[in-house]
Amino acid sequence: MLSAVLEDAVGFIDRSRNLILQHFNSTREFKIKPDGSPVTLADLEAEDLLRELIRSHYPSHGVIGEEHGSDNPGAEFQWTIDPVDGTQNFAAGIPTFGTLLGIRYQGKAVLGIIDHPALDIRYAGAIGLGVTCNGKPVGNDRRISAYEVIASGTRSGYLRSGKGDIFDRLLAQFPDTRIYYDCFAHGLAISGALAAMVEYNVRIWDLTPVECLIQEAGGVYHRLDDPAALDSAGFTSSVHGQKDAVERVLRCIAG
Amino acid sequence: MLSAVLEDAVGFIDRSRNLILQHFNSTREFKIKPDGSPVTLADLEAEDLLRELIRSHYPSHGVIGEEHGSDNPGAEFQWTIDPVDGTQNFAAGIPTFGTLLGIRYQGKAVLGIIDHPALDIRYAGAIGLGVTCNGKPVGNDRRISAYEVIASGTRSGYLRSGKGDIFDRLLAQFPDTRIYYDCFAHGLAISGALAAMVEYNVRIWDLTPVECLIQEAGGVYHRLDDPAALDSAGFTSSVHGQKDAVERVLRCIAG
Numbered sequence: 001m002l003s004a005v006l007e008d009a010v011g012f013i014d015r016s017r018n019l020i021l022q023h024f025n026s027t028r029e030f031k032i033k034p035d036g037s038p039v040t041l042a043d044l045e046a047e048d049l050l051r052e053l054i055r056s057h058y059p060s061h062g063v064i065g066e067e068h069g070s071d072n073p074g075a076e077f078q079w080t081i082d083p084v085d086g087t088q089n090f091a092a093g094i095p096t097f098g099t100l101l102g103i104r105y106q107g108k109a110v111l112g113i114i115d116h117p118a119l120d121i122r123y124a125g126a127i128g129l130g131v132t133c134n135g136k137p138v139g140n141d142r143r144i145s146a147y148e149v150i151a152s153g154t155r156s157g158y159l160r161s162g163k164g165d166i167f168d169r170l171l172a173q174f175p176d177t178r179i180y181y182d183c184f185a186h187g188l189a190i191s192g193a194l195a196a197m198v199e200y201n202v203r204i205w206d207l208t209p210v211e212c213l214i215q216e217a218g219g220v221y222h223r224l225d226d227p228a229a230l231d232s233a234g235f236t237s238s239v240h241g242q243k244d245a246v247e248r249v250l251r252c253i254a255g
Numbered sequence: 256m257l258s259a260v261l262e263d264a265v266g267f268i269d270r271s272r273n274l275i276l277q278h279f280n281s282t283r284e285f286k287i288k289p290d291g292s293p294v295t296l297a298d299l300e301a302e303d304l305l306r307e308l309i310r311s312h313y314p315s316h317g318v319i320g321e322e323h324g325s326d327n328p329g330a331e332f333q334w335t336i337d338p339v340d341g342t343q344n345f346a347a348g349i350p351t352f353g354t355l356l357g358i359r360y361q362g363k364a365v366l367g368i369i370d371h372p373a374l375d376i377r378y379a380g381a382i383g384l385g386v387t388c389n390g391k392p393v394g395n396d397r398r399i400s401a402y403e404v405i406a407s408g409t410r411s412g413y414l415r416s417g418k419g420d421i422f423d424r425l426l427a428q429f430p431d432t433r434i435y436y437d438c439f440a441h442g443l444a445i446s447g448a449l450a451a452m453v454e455y456n457v458r459i460w461d462l463t464p465v466e467c468l469i470q471e472a473g474g475v476y477h478r479l480d481d482p483a484a485l486d487s488a489g490f491t492s493s494v495h496g497q498k499d500a501v502e503r504v505l506r507c508i509a510g
Contacts, residue, residue: 088431092404093448119374149347149436156430168423175411176343179434181404193348 002111002126005058009101009113010124012053016046016099017117020084024118030091038087043067046083046099054079061103066205078104080205086182095119096184102208112209114187123187123213131190131217138191139217148195148245151178151185153202160201160235166253170198173252186210189241190217196241196249200224207238214240222246224253257366257381260313264356264368265379267308271301271354272372275339279373285346293342298322301338301354309334316358321460333359335460341437350374351439357463367464369442378442378468386445386472393446394472403450403500406433406440408457415456415490421508425453428507441465444496445472451496451504455479462493469495477501479508 023042030038047067054063055071058079062072065081072078079101084090086097095118103111103126111126123138125131131138150170158167171177178185183206188194190213199207211221224237239249278297285293302322309318310326313334317327320336327333334356339345341352350373358366358381366381378393380386386393405425413422426432433440438461443449445468454462466476479492494504 088404092450093446094404094443149343149349154431154433155426159430167426171410171422171426175414176409176436177434178409178436179432181431181433188349191348195347 003129005103006111006124006126006129008057009103009111010122012050013099013101013113013115013122013124015053016050016083017115019049020046020099021117024090024095028091028093030087038091039067040084040087040091042090043084043087047081050081050083050101064205066203076106080104080208082183082203082205085206086184089182094181096180096182098183098187100183100205100209102205102212104204104208109208109212112212114183114190114209114213116184116187121187123190123209125213125216127212127216129216131213133187133191139219149176149178149193150174150196150198150245150249151180151188151194152198153185153200154179154181157200157202163200166200166255169255170249170252174249183210186214186240189219190214192217192219192242194241195245196239198239198249198253200237201235202237203234204236207236210240211238219243220246222250258384260358261366261379261381261384263312264358264366265377267305268354268356268368268370268377268379270308271305271338272370274304275301275354276372279345279350283346283348285342293346294322295339295342295346297345298339298342302336305336305338305356319460321458331361335359335463337438337458337460340461341439344437349436351435351437353438353442355438355460355464357460357467359459359463364463364467367467369438369445369464369468371439371442376442378445378464380468380471382467382471384471386468388442388446394474404431404433404448405429405451405453405500405504406435406443406449407453408440408455409434409436412455412457418455421455421510424510425504425507429504438465441469441495444474445469447472447474447497449496450500451494453492453494453504453508455492456490457492458489459491462491465495466493474498475501477505 030040047065061077062075063079082100090097099115101113114123155167185197189197221240275297285295302320316332317330318334337355345352354370356368369378410422440452444452476495
């Protein structure tokens with residue numbers, strides 16, 4: 001059953017990608033939301049489109065999206081949508097932004113898509129079905145001996161909960177750490193290119209796809225916050241990647 | 256005359272790109288050099304290829320390369336080669352690495368190419384000839400009002416000269432700063448997607464292309480070190496991008 005849903009979800013993302021690319025290649029106008037973050041026409045229209053497609057194909061399912069709140073909050077299947085993850089990057093013209101589509105079933109992440117319209121890169125998969133990148137399986141050929149690279153979200157994410165000290169400790173212990181602002185890093189962790197990725201204080205729609213895909217690809221997902229926070233669409237944090245590297249990062253975070 | 260050289264240089268890079276992609280899509284073996292940094296077969300073979308092409312087309316010119324030192328150090332024209340900038344990224348499977356090819360004439364950066372084989376993105380240009388990205392002009396449509404994003408090289412670059420305090424001050428003042436390890440950030444600064452990019456303690460072959468291209472695209476290049484260091488292929492540092500943002504970053508660095 002999940003394979004049919006994945007096929008539909010990929011079809012939905014084909015359509016949102018086209019819409020987002022049209023905006024990216026034109027003016028990329030944005031407004032600043034009350035919380036200080038930017039929102040673009042691409043965000044709003046892509047989420048509307050995905051919601052409409054989900055509603056018409058799966059009317060009994062719930063939807064949680066970044067721009068338009070929750071529908072059917074009591075349903076067992078909950079779709080999560082971040083139409084443009086990395087809106088700052090999108091607005092500036094940095095092509096690593098992406099669309100995040102996920103499904104949770106009874107709270108468990110069971111399906112995920114990470115789509116980069118401007119880079120033509122797409123990760124997709126579901127529990128029991130493996131993970132592909134542009135149609136090719138990823139995860140099976142992960143080279144554990146590869147040069148080990150750690151990445152993190154921006155310092156501003158940590159500051160939202162007064163955790164700047166953890167960011168600074170991470171950068172002191174791993175001075176080669178890359179800092180990515182968007183889901184580009186999650187795809188790299190799924191494919192094994194990143195040994196571990198740390199993300200502080202983001203939302204359920206930011207992490208549901210990587211939570212599903214990284215485990216399906218043979219990696220681990222370690223949630224740092226109270227699990228209950230997820231259900232209320234509150235902030236959530238995680239370290240995910242290859243088991244050994246994730247454990248090293250967790251030791252660093254513990255101080 | 257420079258336009259004919261640019262045409263030749265682009266042809267050289269077409270060939271190095273093919274060679275590098277073959278290695279990226281196979282085993283990506285690397286060795287650790289005495290200085291602790293990795294080197295791959297792709298680095299060594301691509302630099303050999305580019306040196307051979309330059310030597311046969313421009314026998315009177317000099318060449319400075321990351322892996323094989325200097326030829327003709329007294330020549331007025333000096334080509335700079337970094338065959339795989341971001342070797343860590345290449346070895347890990349992160350596709351933002353790139354090839355950097357530049358020319359200095361009497362010490363002045365006059366031509367540059369930044370090529371990303373795995374992303375199919377190439378910036379190329381020369382003094383007086385403008386800058387293109389995949390053949391389309393960049394620079395003329397820079398949107399100064401775009402969401403302003405700052406980026407930096409890794410903390411390890413600053414630590415090489417005991418400048419960790421500058422990195423920490425930058426991240427404190429600009430907590431959304433992205434940290435890139437390779438030349439991906441330089442292309443973004445040239446196209447105007449990044450407002451400013453800071454890079455500490457890299458080599459002449461890392462910065463010659465962006466030094467030429469960013470000025471040709473309407474931005475500014477501010478060298479932070481002693482200019483004499485460049486001639487001996489010593490470490491060099493820079494802030495480059497849009498004038499206002501570069502000035503804000505320089506004020507932060509000054510403390």
